[in-house]
Amino acid sequence: xxxxxxxxxxxxxxxxxxxxxxxxxxxxxxxxxxxxxxxxxxxxxxxxxxxxxxxxxxxxxxxxxxxxxxxxxxxxxxxxxxxxxxxxxxxxxxxxxxxxxxxxxxxxxxxxxxxxxxxxxxxxxxxxxxxxxxxxxxxxxxxxxxxxxxxxxxxxxxxxxxxxxxxxxxxxxxxxxxxxxxxxxxxxxxxxxxxxxxxxxxxxxxxxxxxxxxxxxxxxxxxxxxxxxxxxxxxxxxxxxxxxxxxxxxxxxxxxxxxxxxxxxxxxxxxx
Amino acid sequence: xxxxxxxxxxxxxxxxxxxxxxxxxxxxxxxxxxxxxxxxxxxxxxxxxxxxxxxxxxxxxxxxxxxxxxxxxxxxxxxxxxxxxxxxxxxxxxxxxxxxxxxxxxxxxxxxxxxxxxxxxxxxxxxxxxxxxxxxxxxxxxxxxxxxxxxxxxxxxxxxxxxxxxxxxxxxxxxxxxxxxxxxxxxxxxxxxxxxxxxxxxxxxxxxxxxxxxxxxxxxxxxxxxxxxxxxxxxxxxxxxxxxxxxxxxxxxxxxxxxxxxxxxxxxxxxxxxxxxxxxxxxxxxx
Amino acid sequence: xxxxxxxxxxxxxxxxxxxxxxxxxxxxxxxxxxxxxxxxxxxxxxxxxxxxxxxxxxxxxxxxxxxxxxxxxxxxxxxxxxxxxxxxxxxxxxxxxxxxxxxxxxxxxxxxxxxxxxxxxxxxxxxxxxxxxxxxxxxxxxxxxxxxxxxxxxxxxxxxxxxxxxxxxxxxxxxxxxxxxxxxxxxxxxxxxxxxxxxxxxxxxxxxxxxxxxxxxxxxxxxxxxxxxxxxxxxxxxxxxxxxxxxxxxxxxxxxxxxxxxxxxxxxxxxxxxxxxxxxxxxxxxxxxxxxxxxxxxxxxxxxxxxxxxxxxxxxxxxxxxxxxxxxxxxxxxxxxxxxxxxxxxxxxxx
Numbered sequence: 001x002x003x004x005x006x007x008x009x010x011x012x013x014x015x016x017x018x019x020x021x022x023x024x025x026x027x028x029x030x031x032x033x034x035x036x037x038x039x040x041x042x043x044x045x046x047x048x049x050x051x052x053x054x055x056x057x058x059x060x061x062x063x064x065x066x067x068x069x070x071x072x073x074x075x076x077x078x079x080x081x082x083x084x085x086x087x088x089x090x091x092x093x094x095x096x097x098x099x100x101x102x103x104x105x106x107x108x109x110x111x112x113x114x115x116x117x118x119x120x121x122x123x124x125x126x127x128x129x130x131x132x133x134x135x136x137x138x139x140x141x142x143x144x145x146x147x148x149x150x151x152x153x154x155x156x157x158x159x160x161x162x163x164x165x166x167x168x169x170x171x172x173x174x175x176x177x178x179x180x181x182x183x184x185x186x187x188x189x190x191x192x193x194x195x196x197x198x199x200x201x202x203x204x205x206x207x208x209x210x211x212x213x214x215x216x217x218x219x220x221x222x223x224x225x226x227x228x229x230x231x232x233x234x235x236x237x238x239x240x241x242x243x244x245x246x247x248x249x250x251x252x253x254x255x256x257x258x259x260x261x262x263x264x265x266x267x268x269x270x271x272x
Numbered sequence: 273x274x275x276x277x278x279x280x281x282x283x284x285x286x287x288x289x290x291x292x293x294x295x296x297x298x299x300x301x302x303x304x305x306x307x308x309x310x311x312x313x314x315x316x317x318x319x320x321x322x323x324x325x326x327x328x329x330x331x332x333x334x335x336x337x338x339x340x341x342x343x344x345x346x347x348x349x350x351x352x353x354x355x356x357x358x359x360x361x362x363x364x365x366x367x368x369x370x371x372x373x374x375x376x377x378x379x380x381x382x383x384x385x386x387x388x389x390x391x392x393x394x395x396x397x398x399x400x401x402x403x404x405x406x407x408x409x410x411x412x413x414x415x416x417x418x419x420x421x422x423x424x425x426x427x428x429x430x431x432x433x434x435x436x437x438x439x440x441x442x443x444x445x446x447x448x449x450x451x452x453x454x455x456x457x458x459x460x461x462x463x464x465x466x467x468x469x470x471x472x473x474x475x476x477x478x479x480x481x482x483x484x485x486x487x488x489x490x491x492x493x494x495x496x497x498x499x500x501x502x503x504x505x506x507x508x509x510x511x512x513x514x515x516x517x518x519x520x521x522x523x524x525x526x527x528x529x530x531x532x533x534x535x536x537x538x539x540x541x542x543x544x545x546x547x548x549x550x551x552x553x554x555x556x557x558x559x
Numbered sequence: 560x561x562x563x564x565x566x567x568x569x570x571x572x573x574x575x576x577x578x579x580x581x582x583x584x585x586x587x588x589x590x591x592x593x594x595x596x597x598x599x600x601x602x603x604x605x606x607x608x609x610x611x612x613x614x615x616x617x618x619x620x621x622x623x624x625x626x627x628x629x630x631x632x633x634x635x636x637x638x639x640x641x642x643x644x645x646x647x648x649x650x651x652x653x654x655x656x657x658x659x660x661x662x663x664x665x666x667x668x669x670x671x672x673x674x675x676x677x678x679x680x681x682x683x684x685x686x687x688x689x690x691x692x693x694x695x696x697x698x699x700x701x702x703x704x705x706x707x708x709x710x711x712x713x714x715x716x717x718x719x720x721x722x723x724x725x726x727x728x729x730x731x732x733x734x735x736x737x738x739x740x741x742x743x744x745x746x747x748x749x750x751x752x753x754x755x756x757x758x759x760x761x762x763x764x765x766x767x768x769x770x771x772x773x774x775x776x777x778x779x780x781x782x783x784x785x786x787x788x789x790x791x792x793x794x795x796x797x798x799x800x801x802x803x804x805x806x807x808x809x810x811x812x813x814x815x816x817x818x819x820x821x822x823x824x825x826x827x828x829x830x831x832x833x834x835x836x837x838x839x840x841x842x843x844x845x846x847x848x849x850x851x852x853x854x855x856x857x858x859x860x861x862x863x864x865x866x867x868x869x870x871x872x873x874x875x876x877x878x879x880x881x882x883x884x885x886x887x888x889x890x891x892x893x894x895x896x897x898x899x900x901x902x903x904x905x906x907x908x909x910x
Binding site for chain 2: 609611630631632636637638640642643644645646647648649657658661662705706709
């Protein structure tokens with residue numbers, strides 16, 4: 001590539017990065033600005049930071065439990081999805097049976113199901129069994145899409161492990177289950193880790209199910225946000241603080257999982 | 273067996289509610305009006321949706337405009353950025369990871385973020401756009417019914433273009449080197465190589481990314497909900513938001529189930545198209 | 560047309576020296592073979608000539624004009640790749656037509672030329688097929704057709720036969736020789752197979768570790784190898800080489816004493832090709848006793864692996880009725896006019 005083209009490309013890339021990152025930066029800054037700075041007519045870039053919003057919203061307003069709810073729901077649904085999904089993925093990867101690909105397609109549709117269509121009957125049904133506004137209902141709801149993610153991603157990882165390894169294990173004296181637990185699981189560990197992080201992130205970020213199913217007691221962080229945006233006026237500093245806490249862990253995780261993102265987001269079609 | 277627990281769980285949690293929803297869609301269930309306890313209505317709800325609900329179809333039209341607009345824009349921009357990154361050798365990984373942040377943030381937070389920046393009085397973006405004369409001093413990006421849909425679409429482009437970049441870049445990196453060298457030796461210039469070799473080889477990936485974005489854009493809720501709540505009026509009331517309103521504001525759950533079913537149907541059809549297009553014709557796209 | 564490499568060198572980013580001071584000149588119509596083991600720089604030299612790689616030093620000239628900075632498109636050269644590099648999404652016809660399309664050739668013209676070259680390579684029935692429906696040999700022909708359809712001045716081939724099975728390799732080899740004879744195009748052919756080089760080339764450039772070792776016609780290389788490396792690399796089985804010393808006009812080594820006319824005293828390396836060693840019927844004045852270790856029959860010849868006092872040699876002779884068994888004693892003669900002498904350190908030939 002010749003020099004002027006290279007300069008233009010670099011400039012374009014920097015411009016794109018700026019566009020991608022500035023909004024979040026602005027949100028973060030708003031969470032540490034005083035009310036006056038935040039609502040100033042002309043945008044303020046240099047200011048004295050204040051941490052007042054964080055304790056105000058998390059302690060005074062009692063938003064801290066929301067963090068715990070998000071954490072618990074995300075962790076449990078991830079664990080549940082893994083425990084149930086990884087063996088299922090193994091079955092798809094290693095066994096052959098009638099209707100295998102149709103069943104796999106069924107798993108795909110569960111991942112694709114529009115949340116609004118699922119939450120309506122779920123709301124009614126959970127209401128009947130008294131599960132509304134409990135973390136359990138949300139955990140179950142999240143598992144519906146996380147399970148499929150686990151099955152789709154892990155099938156790809158298991159497919160990558162050559163069958164010969166299974167066979168070598170059996171020749172060495174393991175049972176099929178033994179091969180699964182002692183040999184395949186350790187080999188697939190990086191895949192499992194990546195899938196786990198992805199599940200956690202999807203659950204943590206989720207809004208609609210949480211909004212409908214856990215309106216009060218079991219609220220997660222994401223649900224906390226619209227609560228602070230009222231027709232009477234919005235406490236921008238505080239809601240920005242909530243949004244920051246809701247998103248900062250994700251940024252960390254992005255760096256961890258980046259390698260496997262492509263596979264997870266394209267349903268295994270692209271290895272990345 | 274290994275599979276049974278997962279199948280059982282999904283059947284109970286998804287298929288069950290789905291069937292229940294279809295059932296409810298035939299009733300007159302309504303939590304707001306008294307006496308509507310779910311008596312059977314036959315196909316009345318469906319007739320109502322087809323003939324008597326212009327708002328539904330308005331919402332459908334809005335959603336279509338939204339989907340077509342954002343998917344095409346994200347595709348072109350995302351592809352271009354992927355090409356940029358492809359030719360960028362150093363520190364590609366870190367640049368890519370940073371670029372992915374918009375799509376990794378919770379969509380609600382993204383909605384909030386843009387709401388903050390697009391505020392009429394103190395929004396940072398509103399201020400700069402006025403400064404450079406792109407919009408008038410009275411224009412409200414989120415309040416003006418003529419432009420609010422475009423504003424909302426712009427935020428979606430910001431959020432999801434990285435997804436296109438990620439997938440297209442992965443595709444570009446997986447292409448074999450030889451056909452490109454052969455094309456160069458055959459005398460093709462850079463544009464010809466791109467048109468005749470790169471794009472045709474990327475066809476399965478392109479199909480994949482277009483379909484995935486279309487399906488997800490159709491389901492859009494969180495961001496738009498926070499940004500505009502569907503308004504002003506119902507200018508940005510996407511199908512999912514309309515369905516939510518019918519079910520959880522009007523509590524017209526019987527009819528709401530009908531709407532929910534329709535949304536599901538459209539996504540299911542798109543889903544089947546996706547599956548056939550990607551997995552059947554070209555086989556797995558390998559690294 | 561004259562093509563010349565002037566002191567071309569290529570050093571990669573990690574410090575590997577792929578080519579060192581490579582200089583070579585050849586004329587149009589030749590079939591130049593770049594021969595060498597892997598890592599010798601032969602592919603690098605080819606790619607630098609094509610323009611796919613940039614030289615880090617030196618220059619390449621065509622007819623006196625410096626082309627080192629020119630992109631491949633402007634060099635009037637085509638290339639056949641080791642793994643064919645066909646366009647998977649195009650038909651065979653479109654694959655071959657591509658260089659013409661890219662140059663904006665008229666449609667009728669394209670059709671004529673594609674069919675002509677397809678006839679030449681006997682792939683006319685394949686024109687409508689897709690690359691994935693072709694066998695290795697067929698795909699290779701398509702690649703060659705694509706490289707020749709626009710009649711370039713030079714056709715470069717980077718180990719085109721390496722991915723074919725043995726029988727196909729021999730057949731295609733003959734095909735390429737026929738093409739060269741019929742078309743008269745200049746060919747530059749890269750290979751690690753010395754047999755291919757010897758049968759195909761008008762001149763062979765032997766490379767080793769990034770350097771040009773010898774550039775001459777096959778006969779010259781065979782009978783007058785310029786270094787020990789060339790001597791051992793060419794010919795199957797390889798030339799026998801013995802380390803020893805010359806004293807008073809005789810080469811001494813492990814009990815062997817052979818005439819060394821014109822050689823000065825000092826350490827030396829003797830070379831003699833397996834087929835030049837003579838099997839004497841019995842012991843004689845100029846014979847030496849060797850014990851037979853292994854016998855390989857490759858009718859109508861046979862290979863004898865013999866030992867004598869720690870020395871091992873290979874002898875190639877006509878297979879005859881005599882029943883030779885392991886351990887039998889043989890008497891070998893070494894005709895003095897068939898002996899080669901090399902310097903033990905530089906490997907250079909001593910006349």
